[in-house]
Amino acid sequence: MLLVFPVFNIYGSSLLLLSIQGLIFSFLLLKRYHKQRNASDLLLGLILLITCYHQTTYTIGFMEWYDTYRTTKVNYYLIDFSLALAPLLFFYIKSTIKPDFRLSEIRLWHFIPAIIYFLIKVFILISDLQSTGFNEVQNGPMVINFEWKYVNPFLFLFRTIQMLLYLAFSFQIFFDFREKIKHYFANTYKLELNWLQNFLAAYSFLYLFYSIQTVVNELIVDLSWIQEWLFYLSSGIAIIYVGIKGYFTKVTELSSIDFASFAVPANKEHTLIKRISEDKLSARQADISSYFAEHKPFLDPELTLISLSEKLDMSREELSDVINQGFESRFNDFINSYRIQETKRLIAEGKHKNLSLLGLAFEAGFNSKATFNRAFKKSENQSPSEYLNQLSK
Template identity: 25%
Template sequence: MDTVFTIGIFLSFFLQFLLLSKPDKSLSDKILAVWMFIIGVHLFSYYIYLLGYWDLYPFLSGVHHPLPLLHGPMLYLYVHFSIKQNQDFRWQDYLHFLPAVGFYIYMIPFFFYSAERQAMINAGLTDAYSGFIVFSLAAFLISGNGYTIFSYRLLNKYQELTDQNFAYRKSIDLNWLKYFIWGIGVVFTMAISVSIAVEWIGFDFGFNADLIFYSMLILFIFFLGFSGIRHKNIFSVDASEKSRIVEPKNTGEYKRSGLKEDDALEYHQKLTELMKSQKPYLEPKLTLGELADSLDISANHLSQIINQYEEKNFYDYINGYRVEEFKERALKPENRNYNILSIAYDSGFNSKSSFNQVFKKNVGKTPSQYLASVKAES
């Protein structure tokens, strides 16, 4: 186990160094680097406890106790600034760290206790801080899982925003970030479950149950570090396009848009004609703003027209045309020598994964299954 802790501590600080040395590092990279440092300190503090250094140096006792309250905020801020256009750290963002600061302030008297009294508290021989320990477990559970849920909801809102403005998936796959969010949620849940079983129920695992949490945390570092090093800021669009990003709206909000119904119907007809005649969907990185320019209409009004009359978001609307384009091209005799992916790219798709996902959603079959069924019928 010593080797595992040593690797985890070294990797945490090494990944921090790599992140800070990235030439094009973003704010999210800096946040992840700080988080790696916190994790490294957390692991190191617990490791010296396992080695018995708390007995030799009592002033180190409990230093790592509030650190779990930092992991949730760091997760949220990392996700937040990975998908946020504005990369400025505001004073409100520092409020996420107040609970951990409050814990340290509350523990100040403990740090100045004599070595004998600290040892008694750590051994559970006195009721001092016993209520605080119970409160801490509840705070860790609420903080860890609460921030996990907030982060996941934030990612879903981003997905809705991109689907409303882009006809392609951004270069960074969001799936790893989703796994990342749920991964730390599982780590927190397991840690708190084990702590409750030991501290409240009195269950005896027969070994140091804390090692379950720290082992999972070390494994998590490998995934987090590898993905974070490769990760680029997700919401990277041209400056001219940022001003035209349209926020998703519900039907009731469109009533106040100022777009008259007659004008909306006229623009919808023009949109349909444009899609058939000029096929703008063949541009792999088509955006809502660019299509709005072709119709000489605002991006907000175009989004409203697509949502109301097509009952789809921009992403699904454009990719529906691409699917039909693929079906038409794939069945032409002159395209028999081309593979499926080549035809998909020619139809406006920019990646294999998005093509397969969109095609299955629209047709109910994979591209291969669809072409096989068509050949069987003919």
Template identity: 25%
Template sequence: MNVDFFLSVMSWISVCVSLLLAFFLITVKTQNKLANRLFASYLLLFIIDDIGIFINDDFIQGYLNLEFFRWTTCSLVMPIFFLYIVSVCFAGFRFKTKHLIHTIPFIFTNVVFLFRLYLLSDVEKMQFYNHRSQMPEFYFFQLLLAVQIVLYSIGVFLVLKKYKELYQENYTNPKTSIFKWLFQISLIFFILYYLSIAKNVLRFTDFEQLWIWANVVMQFLSLIVTCWFVLKALNHPELFRGIDSKLELTRDILPKKSENVIEVYEEKSEIITSQILALKKYMTEKEPFLDPSLTIQQLSNQIEIPVRDLSVLINHHINQHFFDFVNEYRIQKAMNILKDPSKSQFTVLEILYEVGFNSKSSFNTSFKKYTNLTPTAYRNTL
């Protein structure tokens, strides 16, 4: 089996798996249609790029402009992936006119190609195609793609950082699987894309055999990642839920520090103190934390404090994320159950569900954070 045949087989498998997944994402009935369609679009762009391996020179000679245009679709891959991440993180995300800014590299490249390639004679186009690795336009396009990867990788991880902060300030469900999933897929994808930058550098060198094997390795890794995504999506459908896109971080709600603001806060100190006492009393007596899906909006409705004020109260004045604030009460209740001799027959799994957790790993992590012991070790010390 020669290298070209091996590369072709892997490419066909990758294209078929991606095509099936894209079809599934487009047709499946779900509330998160936009995110699914964006990822389906990403997969289709990946397929368009991948099918270049199967296109022979005879076909290309008859459709050179189409082949050049196929190259330019690569400049849409990063924007689509970025918008996919945003749409999964924030359930209220919708397309707006401002998002057209992401198409600028694609439009600009096609404008350049219009005057430098599309309008050339067939002979000139074929000459460019055969010597593309030495052409400045091709250098420029490869550089543009590399810059896109760097900029969008920064953008994606900044979005994930904001998502994690908002999640901690407004939600208590210990399952942070959405963030972990998005972080994993982003990290893996950008590792592959940075490797692709290194691979593309080889295109402009004399190491042709190394270039071929680099393509084989990249195709193999892409196939593994695509199959991994399929399995993950099938086994964990809950990964496609987002958080309210209208939520704000506490640091954005609070006014900037000034003398007037300090005076206002001093005047309100008694009110804030009474609100904190009322909140803690409510948490102890009514135990709203037993709801595993409790959000700051729900607690706001129960205690009748505006959600913005409650967010500032917990995240700023109590100096805890809402996530940690609620989990502390859950852990305290769990500790009381573990201390109670009459409940010694309760298993750790029963206790974690009893106090509002819905994941053993999250319960163990939170319990160890507050006690430096696992629940089992804590029980054994009593």
């Protein structure tokens, strides 16, 4: 049977379509970077581009490239860029949460392994080009006796450790940033933070999937191309998710947060070490409770520690200490507790008959459904809808 490239089937066509969509979003991100110069757009565009590029071997394989062109040399030019992907993931997260992040902060040493691997691939190509009978085979002696035997096993081991470390660093700076927000802001930027968490989860899943698949293939049983296709299908689906969410989620909101304005001046640092006296603590608690009862500052969805301290004519350090020590709460949880009580008050007044639960949440100062549901369940041990159903019984 004469094979002709391209052959369209469910395996190759699905990978091709997913990769094309990913390339479109990569182009859109790079185009937006050219106009707006947001480093996060450039980094995410490159991440998508590399992920799509890594689909090439299996995409053209299922489309019968290797059977049609038996002596093809295409694999010499399909270089694994995953050694560059790991640091790019880390710098993307950093670019979204660090104010005034600049591309100049990206250090070349993070990409030295990728550069060394690229040079090795060039060396293998040049060596095999000079070998006898190279035009009659698909893979030359350097690929078979050097790359497959020594380079690839070392590459897998190094890449696995590298990706694990960079993902760990990425999760660490992400969780630290998320915790900071909860201490200073009532608005927890749920949409943006959920995107970053899901982005890291998607690439963690692909990393784990690929690692397990490789170990099984090398040590337990040889997997067929169709069995390995599941990983590349998962990668393609991840490409679409990352492309769509990454393009439409405005992460510049996060990178504009300047925590330096919350920093404690050096000459006041000692006040944070020493706890507020019990008498002063009680007095400040009473002042805050009175102010909240009268002015309801929690109704402002953009309320921050700084803006509240200005309203109370209190230093932000002292306000933070009173909330943490006196009310035994973080700023975000403290404000949301008032918003939940306000929501319950509105329900008690029958406002739920004219407004949805989400409408009541917005009236009470919440700015997202997810934050409202999470805070309500944490406080009341039941969802808002369960609370409402219980009242109607």
